[in-house]
Amino acid sequence: QVQLVQSGAELKTPGASVKVSCKASGYSFTGYAFHWVRQAPGQRLEWMGWINAASGNTQYSQNFQGRVTITRDTSANTAYLELSSLTSEDTAVYYCVRNPFGTGWFDYWGQGTLVTVSS
Amino acid sequence: DIQLTQSPSFLSASVGDRVTITCRASQGISNYLAWYQQRPGKAPKLLIYNASTLQSGVPSRFSGSGSGTEFTLTISRLQPEDFATYYCQQLNNYPLTFGPGTKVDIK
DSSP, X not given: XXXXXXXXXXXXXXXXXXXXXXXXXXXXGGGEEEEEEEEOTXXXXXXXXXXXXXXXXXXXXXXXXXXXXXXXXXTTTEEEEEEOSOOGGGOEEEEEEEEETTOOOOOEEOOOEEEEEOO | OOOEEEEOSEEXXXXXXXXXXXXXXXXXXXXXXXXXXXXXXXXXEEEEETTTEEOTTOOTTEEEEEETTEEXXXXXXXXXXXXXXXXXXXXXXXXXXXXXXXXXXXX
């Protein structure tokens, strides 16, 4: 069965960077795209960007331009999200999601990774 | 960016009730809309895409309709496991955006 398993919770200080991983199993890794979506406490879901798992091409939300990098390792069936220059406003649960090519919906979600930014 | 609003933001209902949630887009998005269910402490789950197509494995009591700027999610007979927060998402343009959510609580 399709599974997306994310790395564990992170505690970071302001100004630091965080890298979250998402290991996929149960399907052909390069047959889909990966997106990252975050949810701050009590807030709506926020789309951050995506990567074509086959080509490695990426697109990011302007809200995170310059701070976010999405990569993938096809040999490890894993996608990564790196977010730099963290502030307390980046405290959120970060989700990786699978996206069928040519669509905008997310059919499988990782379990979420809580990133807490605090001094 | 396309803005999405949902109404109501909160509703209280009983098991067996029919429930309707509305999502409105700030500009026309054809039928490029999805609905997700999120239970507390869990990741969202895809219910419906392209406004009215039921995702595989989702019970038929869930249905979606609409096009352009106004969409609805209907739960025909509310079950105990349906008490959750529901989000709409537009699939038309980047950046992809979500509605603020509708929390369905037990009356």
